[in-house]
Amino acid sequence: MSKDTIFSAPIKNLGDFTFDENVAEVFPDMIQRSVPGYSNIITAIGMLANRFVTENSNVYDLGCSRGAATLSARRNIQQKNVKIIGIDNSKPMVERCRQHIQAYQSEIPVDIICDDIRNVKINNASMVILNFTLQFLPPEDRYTLLTKIYQGLNPNGLLVLSEKFRFENNKVNELLIDLHHQFKRANGYSELEVSQKRTALENVMRTDTISDHKARLSSIGFSQIELWFQCFNFGSMIAVK
Numbered sequence: 001m002s003k004d005t006i007f008s009a010p011i012k013n014l015g016d017f018t019f020d021e022n023v024a025e026v027f028p029d030m031i032q033r034s035v036p037g038y039s040n041i042i043t044a045i046g047m048l049a050n051r052f053v054t055e056n057s058n059v060y061d062l063g064c065s066r067g068a069a070t071l072s073a074r075r076n077i078q079q080k081n082v083k084i085i086g087i088d089n090s091k092p093m094v095e096r097c098r099q100h101i102q103a104y105q106s107e108i109p110v111d112i113i114c115d116d117i118r119n120v121k122i123n124n125a126s127m128v129i130l131n132f133t134l135q136f137l138p139p140e141d142r143y144t145l146l147t148k149i150y151q152g153l154n155p156n157g158l159l160v161l162s163e164k165f166r167f168e169n170n171k172v173n174e175l176l177i178d179l180h181h182q183f184k185r186a187n188g189y190s191e192l193e194v195s196q197k198r199t200a201l202e203n204v205m206r207t208d209t210i211s212d213h214k215a216r217l218s219s220i221g222f223s224q225i226e227l228w229f230q231c232f233n234f235g236s237m238i239a240v241k
C-alpha cells in the first residue's frame, strides 16, 4: 500500500485540499492513519447493511472513494436482487475504486459513477452511506442533499452519516482537535504534516456540531436518529426513515 507523504515536505503555496491523483493513490493509508475509528466504522457499515438492506432495493455509497464501505456492505448483504451504486466526483478515486471492486467475486452488482452526489437521483434505497463525505459539501447544500436522500429512501430505510465534528464549547473543541492531532502523531505523521494538512483542509471541510446534524435530520423527517460511535472529533450517526 502506498504511504501518505503528501504534506511531509514544506509546501510554499499551500492550496486547498483536493482528491487528486496523489491523494487517491495513498488514500487507504491516509484515511486509516487520519480518522480514529475508521476501520470499526467500515465493519459496522457491513453489519448495518446485513440488517437494513431489503430485497429488490438499492444501496447508495455517496463519496465512495476507493470503495471500502461499498465492499463491506456487499460482503454482508444476504438479500436477493440488491444493487449498490457508488458515486464519487474524483476521477482518480473512481478509477481505483472500479479496479478494487473488480478484484472481488460477488453476485451483487456494483455500479461506480463518476459524478457530483448533488446531481444523482436516489430511488428505492434501503440504505444510504455518507461516510465522511457530507463535510466536504458547501454547508448551504447539505440540507438539500439530505432531503433528496430522505425522499429516495424506502420506509425503514437507513442513512449512515459519518463526519468530523465541531464542538460548541471552545475548550472541548480544542481538546478534541488536539487529541486527534496526537492520534495522527502516534500514527507516524510529523508536526509539519499535521499542520500543513490542517491548513489545506480549512476552506474545504466546514464541520457541523452533533446537534446541528441531529436537528437537521429531524427537521427533514428522519425518525430514529442516534450517534452510535464517537472518537474525539470524529463519529458516525444512524438515521431511519
Ligand SMILES: Nc1ncnc2c1ncn2[C@@H]1O[C@H](C[S@+](CC[C@H]([NH3+])C(=O)[O-])CC(=O)[O-])[C@@H](O)[C@H]1O
Pocket (backbone or CB within 6 Å): 019, 031, 062, 063, 064, 065, 066, 067, 068, 069, 087, 088, 089, 090, 093, 115, 116, 117, 118, 130, 131, 132, 133, 136, 137
Ligand atoms: N460533491 C461531491 N460529489 C461526489 N463526491 C464527492 C463530493 N465531494 C467530495 N466527494 C468525495 O468524497 C470522498 C470523501 S472521503 C470518503 C471516504 C469513503 N466514503 C470511505 O468510506 O472510504 C473522506 C475523507 O477523505 O475524509 C472523496 O473521495 C471525494 O472525492
Ligand SMILES: O=C(O)C(=O)Cc1ccccc1
Pocket (backbone or CB within 6 Å): 030, 031, 034, 035, 164, 197, 198, 201
Ligand atoms: O486528516 C485529517 O485531519 C482529517 O480530518 C481526515 C481526512 C482524511 C482524509 C482526507 C481528508 C481528511
